[in-house]
Amino acid sequence: MHRLRRAIDSRRCHRQRRRLLSAVAGGDQQIRDIPPTTCAVPWNRILRAHICRSRPDLALALYRRMRALSPTLPNSYTLPLALRAGTSARIASAIHAHALHLGLHAHPDVARQLLAAYARHGLADEARHVFDAMPSKRTTMSWNMLISAYSVCCDPNNAMATFARMAATDEPLPDAVTWTTLLSAHARCGKHPVVLELFGDMYRSGCEGNAESVAVALSACPYAGDLALAKGKAIHGYGFTKGVVRGYLFVTNSLVCMYGKLGEMDDARKVFREAGERNIVTWNAIITSYAAAGMCDEALDVLVRMGQRGGMAAPNVVSWSAVIGGFASSGDYERALELFRRMQRQWLSPNVVTLATVLSACTELLAVRLGREVHSYAIRSMLDRHSLVENGLINMYAKCGRVAAARTVFDGMKSRDLVSWNSMLAGYGMHGLCDNALALFADMAEANVDPDGVTFVAVLSACSHAGRVWEGRRLFDQMMLEHKISPSMEHYTCMVDLLGRAGLLKDASKLIETMPMEADLCVWGALLNSCRIHGDAAMAEATIAKVLQAGAETTGNHTLITNLYAACGMWDDSKRVRVMTREAGLRKNPGQSWIEVKNKVFAFVAGRVPPSLPGAEEVFRVLDDLYREMDDERRSIEEDHIVNVR
């Protein structure tokens, strides 16, 4: 019946099809001249042709034209084709609406393609709706598409629940694709331990591991803690026995990356060398491995070699971002920024990840000017509304002292994630704007965003800088009782600082005693600093005894203690520790800084007058003035603190 009708349609529409084809070949203007028709078949053929030639834009234009001529023209063949051409969730919903209008939503082909389209774009609720209403028997494939929808929208819990629902029904069994989809649902939102557990479940259920699932499992290995390398090697071996290592690019790439992330450069290089085939991802994986191992020059070298080889694998944004990120995380921010410039000179467009990396380098260098330049670049390339860039901007502006600019970015965001809130709060905290921080913290609760440990570090340090003991104590309790966050060393450091600065030295030292972990140097340092501020030599002495007893024989520790004695006016003790330090053979690298004036670099080493500094006397006179001003400022702030505590 179907075939007969298609034959009749075909003959009736033959002439129309030819006119359509020539109109389409002539470009978009001529599409408007296509005569009205009552037959969908010729349209469908051209739609299919466009999709086969990977021109979804032309296919969609044709579909729009078709509906403009007559909304009832599309049939059960047209809608699946249009859905395949759809490039956004919005288009998928529009075609769904057309299907409902035409009464074709229950047609098996239409329903299946609707489910596929919703899954591709991660509209899980809509996918679920179509799935539940599907007329035909549920197949493994339709289950897989629903699970995939949850995977795409980063909802591993519902992916798992759907998998459980599928397992509870006895008809369609999960296959390798079902398992792989479930694995990737967890991998893409960072639930790496679950990925490895599920990979084990998959093996135990008797499902054959294939290249795709092995690739996902390998990508999760570097996050498996102490057993990471052992697990990675086990899965490597498993893949080998299944014959999915050699000749499977995805697995090769996953292996290079896994070994690289674990710092096993020899293994990473070995897999890379022995790979029969390489693509851009393979090259980027080896670049990333070098960068992760801190071998940034080697990473750059590979990138340059890629460029010289020419042809197939030219370096792309990922290659460049990886090298830039490598330099940035090794602390060489200047090199990172220099490479960012070089990348732009090669006419390669940075993307949101590149910008986020570059912004973090700007932040560390306190390079607001360059940061603003990156901001304007982001606006021009329309990347400024992406949360990754926005969070980077908030962080950059806040840490560079432009708190108002940071707030402008924050206020302009359409949706704020935890990182946005934490960056803004930390910005207020580090500039002593405690009231702003506390107000924003209240807004955060209002917006139903759950704070995490980082949030509390930000607000607690804001309180400690402003001497707000009562608020700080309340927040600390709230963190533990309401939010069930167990305090980390950082939180204790904040609290010791808060209590100590306010002069509550006994409370601070009592808190250290009741801490569930061994206090580290930061915690002791906070207490000692408070002793210094309040001139409590006895408490300082007792504290130092405890630090020495804890036996942290590091240079920094000795220097800290020396300075502390000196600050408390206990010069004899200060000298004693200094001698002790020298005897222990510990020497601190002297602090250094340098400035560039007219292409000449002037270096300053702590405690040493530069031999060839013109106008040294003048410099030191200005410095003395500055010190005096800073001291006055400090004293007035401390007086404020005392007033606040009372």
Add this chain to the structure above:
DNA sequence: CTAGGGTTAG
């Protein structure tokens, strides 16, 4: 003439 799964940069 036909759906679903995979690797790299933060």
